[in-house]
Amino acid sequence: MSLLSGICKVCVPAPAKINLFLSVGGKRSDGFHEIRSVLAKVQLYDLVTIRKTEEKGKTTISCPGNVEIANNQNLAVQMVDNWRSATGFEGGIDISIDKKIPIQAGLGGGSSDAVSTLIGLNLFSQKKLNFEELHELSSRVGSDCPSFLLGAACVASGRGEQIREVKSDASKGISCKRVLLFKPSCGFSTADIYGRYRVGDSLFSDTNQMDERIEHWESGQLSLIDLMYNDLSRPVLEKFIFITVLFEELRERFKLNPMVSGSGSCCFFIIPEGCDLEPIKQLIRDSWGEDIFLTEAKLL
Secondary structure: OOEOOOOEEEEEEEEEEEEEEEEEEEEEOOOOOOEEEEEEEEEEEEEEEEEEEEEOOOOEEEOOOOHHHHOOOHHHHHHHHHHHHHHOOOEEEEEEEEEEEEEOOOHHHHHHHHHHHHHHHHHOOOOOHHHHHHHHHHHHHHHOOOHHOOOOEEEEEEOOEEEEEHHHHHHHHHHHOOEEEEOOOOOOOHHHHHOOOOOHHOOOOOOHHHHHHHHHHOOOOOOOHHHOEEOHHHHHHOOOOHHHOOOOOOHHHHHOOOOOOOOOOOOOEOOOOOOOOOOHHHHHHHOOOOOOOOEEEEEE
């Protein structure tokens, strides 16, 4: 009996994420930093289409409009390789990614595409991998990947691969909040931003303090706005002064709380109730030009 189902093609949405909280500790023995993060999924999606083909052992990938990422370094292709090793599947796989999430933005698009690819591949199998097995494969491909196995907001620790759902009341407080995402025309290298990060600049001296901040928010002792923090903001704002200038004006003129998501370059703020976005959007366009990424979205 075949180990594969009769499904030949699946389409899986891949959501973006933002880091509502990100604290970065010292380097671990494996070279990664110890982190704590609260990640929220955003109603901004790539669409990943996976097809079985007759080309034995071959994986192909296309990404219209973003040909520079349609190669074997793409995390979705690496996910296929790991899935093949775990399942013994030898048939051909074709991946097509319709990108809506900008690249090098700190929105997790590449990791999300990889996990959506894994979810689609799992539908091909009659014997489905369980959550623990999916988590193991995701962890091999990227530190951010496991967080996309959870549909709602989550807390990530370790190098990012240890995940748990945000406690119910706090999760409800996030869901359906509106955010404005805005990104300059350039992307930022995660490795470069981490390379500029100085552990001593963190607000938190150890992981216990990081955990306490998250626990206080989840228990209702701390508001979402007071939770929001990103250790990588300092290296981003020190290098890219044009972001600092815009953030200061957004705070002074509109009383907003803009943040960098992850290592950037996408920035965001939670939209206050009754806020008129048009003058804010115009300020961002006037500051960064018309060729920016600018969109309103809801948190999941």
